[in-house]
Amino acid sequence: MSDYIVLIRRRPSPEVFAGLVSDLREAVQAHESSMVFLHGDGIDASRDVMSGWPEENPAVDWCVCRTSLERRAASTALASTFRAATLVTFYHALSSARRVDSMGLGGDYCFRPDSADRGGTASAGLLLEVGYAPADPKQRREALEMALGAAALELDASVLFHGDGLAHLAGEGARAWAQVTDFGLLGMYAEGAVRPGTEIDVQAVDAPQAADLRAGAATILIL
Amino acid sequence: MAQRRTLAIAGREIGLDADGHLIDPDDWSESVADEMARLDGLELCRLRWWLIRFVRAHHAEYGMPPLMRVAIKAMRREAGIEDASSRTLYRLFPDGPIREACRYGGLPRPESCI
Numbered sequence: 001m002s003d004y005i006v007l008i009r010r011r012p013s014p015e016v017f018a019g020l021v022s023d024l025r026e027a028v029q030a031h032e033s034s035m036v037f038l039h040g041d042g043i044d045a046s047r048d049v050m051s052g053w054p055e056e057n058p059a060v061d062w063c064v065c066r067t068s069l070e071r072r073a074a075s076t077a078l079a080s081t082f083r084a085a086t087l088v089t090f091y092h093a094l095s096s097a098r099r100v101d102s103m104g105l106g107g108d109y110c111f112r113p114d115s116a117d118r119g120g121t122a123s124a125g126l127l128l129e130v131g132y133a134p135a136d137p138k139q140r141r142e143a144l145e146m147a148l149g150a151a152a153l154e155l156d157a158s159v160l161f162h163g164d165g166l167a168h169l170a171g172e173g174a175r176a177w178a179q180v181t182d183f184g185l186l187g188m189y190a191e192g193a194v195r196p197g198t199e200i201d202v203q204a205v206d207a208p209q210a211a212d213l214r215a216g217a218a219t220i221l222i223l
Numbered sequence: 224m225a226q227r228r229t230l231a232i233a234g235r236e237i238g239l240d241a242d243g244h245l246i247d248p249d250d251w252s253e254s255v256a257d258e259m260a261r262l263d264g265l266e267l268c269r270l271r272w273w274l275i276r277f278v279r280a281h282h283a284e285y286g287m288p289p290l291m292r293v294a295i296k297a298m299r300r301e302a303g304i305e306d307a308s309s310r311t312l313y314r315l316f317p318d319g320p321i322r323e324a325c326r327y328g329g330l331p332r333p334e335s336c337i
Contacts, residue, residue, distance in 0.1 A: 065336065066336050067334060067335055067336040070334070071334075086336035086337070087335075087336055087337055088336070088337065145335050145336075145337060148290060148335070148337050149337050151290060151292070152290050152291070152292065152337050154292065173286070175284070175285060175286065176285045176286050176287060178284075178285065179281070179284075179285045179287075179289070179293070183289075183293045183296065185290070185292075185293070
């Protein structure tokens with residue numbers, strides 16, 4: 001059980017990393033138990049940028065997504081501080097966490113050290129934000145897997161595509177997202193115009209409606 | 224390097240990967256599935272075949288196998304098993320219903336950790 005979780009899905013730049021470590025340290029001290037979960041391109045953070053800090057904080061549960069790691073096995077070795085885990089591990093932990101922060105591809109710095117803990121659990125009203133265009137099939141697939149992980153555990157969750165993230169709904173590989181709407185697994189929203197030709201039954205929302213989705217979410221994960 | 228095995232069927236040698244999945248999905252046929260199951264000491268009954276076909280259809284449509292909850296809902300709706308649950312699926316394939324349905328269905332090992 002972790003009452004504080006941070007999800008890292010991108011390798012932070014050196015300047016962002018300094019702030020990240022400082023804020024992480026503060027958040028970890030303020031909570032009884034903490035988990036850092038590296039997923040997707042966040043795996044790269046386990047190699048160099050994060051080196052040293054995990055060893056100083058052995059009480060933190062340092063997790064790496066096993067599948068993300070396997071996809072990058074040729075270039076990344078798992079440091080002994082980290083353990084291989086699954087998205088089920090992450091979402092189980094999220095179900096009882098009181099605070100969850102995220103640093104994803106759709107924003108440079110999404111850590112929110114000054115946000116107050118919300119009542120209840122972090123999985124009650126979970127919003128996954130996708131605001132980046134996938135640079136390769138791995139990024140496309142791993143964003144989908146984050147959504148399917150929440151769906152597998154039947155969490156009360158939705159996905160909001162916006163800006164460059166709308167690219168996930170078009171082109172090669174986009175069809176995989178249709179399973180989310182075809183089987184009613186999660187809410188799927190798109191802020192802005194979806195590219196013509198998409199077969200995915202995503203619900204279009206305008207900026208005020210997207211703001212309402214964010215305001216109503218107990219937890220936002222920036223993918 | 225992964226250790227390969229082969230499956231002999233109708234005078235042909237079909238390659239299997241280290242996890243027992245077909246190396247070439249085009250080698251798949253219902254006879255191949257039956258032979259794989261026979262070697263495992265398993266009979267592919269009606270429900271097992273339903274799951275294998277459902278997983279194959281889902282993979283063809285979306286490029287990946289279904290979530291377990293999707294298969295359960297579909298089994299209730301399409302296979303007439305109103306009380307289908309994860310337990311129902313694990314009774315069919317105790318070593319992992321979706322993964323095993325992929326294997327007997329000639330699909331690659333699911334790569335996701337979900």
